[in-house]
Amino acid sequence: MSSIKQYMKFVKPYMGQIIWTIVIGIFKFAIPLFIPLILKFVIDDIIQGDMTEAAKTSKLLWMMGIAFGVFLILRPPIEYLRQYLAQLVSSKILFDIRDKAFDHIQRLSLKYYSNSKTGEIISRVIHDVEQTKNFVVTGLMNVWLDLVTIVIAVIIMLTMDVKLTIVSIILFPLYGFSVKYFYAKLRDLTRQRSQALAEVQGHLHERVQGISVTRSFALEEYEQEQFGKRNKHFLDKAIEHTDWNAKTFAVTNTITDLAPLLVITFAGYQVIHGNLTIGTMVAFTGYMERVYSPLRRLINSSTVLTQSIASIDRVFEFMNETYDIDDKKNAVQLGRVEGNIQFKNVHFSYDEKDGDVLKNIDLHVKKGETIALVGMSGGGKSTLISLIPRFYDVTKGSITVDGHDLRNVTQRSLRNNIGMVLQDNILFSESIAMNIRMGNPEATDEEVIEAAKKANAHDFIMSLPNQYDTLVGERGVKLSGGQQQRVAIARVFLKNPPILIFDEATSALDLESEHMIQEALSKLSEERTTFVVAHRLATITHADRIVVIEHGKITEVGTHEELLRKRGSYYDLYQVQDFHNEAAVVNE
Incomplete structure (x- = not known):
């Protein structure tokens, strides 16, 4: 199954909200499309109309009053709803994906983690998932709104002048060909750049964790060189991506810039020969901006979508990692x-x-x-x-x-x-109480304290500034090795496994810590x-x-x-x- 199809499974529950957002967006983009028509009416029917100045002024004020009312009263809430719903829906989808990704992280085997860098995994779950947000906002919403805007504008233009409309859209096929040509390669370049960034993040995460080794062996210059190599690799991929992206914009923007010039040339000729009113010419020039601005946005959207799709590929490449250890369908639930x-x-x-x-x-x-x-x-x-x-x-x-x-x-x-006490126990950068409670998240404060006492940890905990609420730092760095072990033993006491x-x-x-811990382990081992x-x-x-x-x-x-x-x-x-x-x- 392709990564896009997999992604759409997360989108499906929110399709109703997405459609509603698109409908509201159509109103948002449709309202400004009437401005060129208003301009045409003012020039042809009011300024050049056969009326007195008072009648012209009255007609102008009435028309502009209605226009101001629409833009001041109707459009702001539509704009708000459209922006709010777009961000709300995309954020919910990302929440679901990250939630599923974290569940996936917890089910992957230790074998996978022994062959993967933590930083790269984090990059996929945080950075790449965030990049996919643009697929929802841009690909499922904005692209359709821009296409609908173009269709509505072209329909209005056809009602005014068919020949001029054909001239206006004559470069569309060339635009479509250029987009297809350039963006085929851009997706691959975006994927390579994302992978290079993940490698930088993975290396950085590992080196931050091992900063004490770097310092103790005076490896700062060597590590700077190693980081520089990976950073340079990312720079090369970023420049390669930027170069191709710049070529894409140069070609497609040239096409969208040429179209208005063709319209002005043909419309000017028609006006000179009395086949077109000045108001229609001005309106068409205005509609060229309304047609080609969405096209330019589609260029940007294509870039954003390419980046998003590359990120979607990376996210689901990770999500599709198989489990070496998995429960059978009829697996027994042990008491x-x-x-x-x-x-x-x-x-x-x-x-x-x-x-x-x-x-x-x-x-x-x-x-x-x-x-x-x-x-x-x-x-x-x-x-x-x-x-x-x-x-x-x-x-x-x-x-x-x-x-x-x-x-x-x-x-x-x-x-x-099963309860485990290892040589290098992992403590989370939260309170001592929370770390002990890992053995039983539902335990009361009294049960936590009792477990700490059995582990010979209560006395040293009470001597700390915030006692059981003391934050231990990442991996328990604020505690000594013996203190970390006693906290780890306390959570096993709390779990009470056989x-x-x-x-x-x-x-x-050291010998003193070993004696205290041996004593705690002996108590813990009784009848187990x-x-x-x-x-x-x-x-x-x-x-x-x-x-x-x-x-x-x-x-x-x-x-x-x-x-x-x-x-x-x-x-x-x-x-x-x-x-x-x-x-x-x-x-x-």
């Missing part, structure tokens, strides 16, 4: 689960060409059991736990919760049963099925079972004591970490 999870011969690969990241994973986790996943970086620990909330689907095998294959249940009902996932939740913290990915092995010795993952495979499973006695990979890892810990104590 609160017990927490029995089984991995059966699980294989997983991010890309078929890259081979399997996980291989032959078989693991049965019972309700309330704490499972620690350990191993060298890159072994597949974080990948394995990302399969549990179905951020990705297994390539082969299956994962079941209480006997339900994850692929046969709805994503939302599954994730309602399954927990801790992914390196304490690896980047818990998965812990840990770098510091000393923090997971209490686990019911420790699973060693190496090169995407499970190589050892057992308790801390069992694995130490086995003297395998876990023993080696533990000995290395224990040696480093002893060395650190000696150095102190």
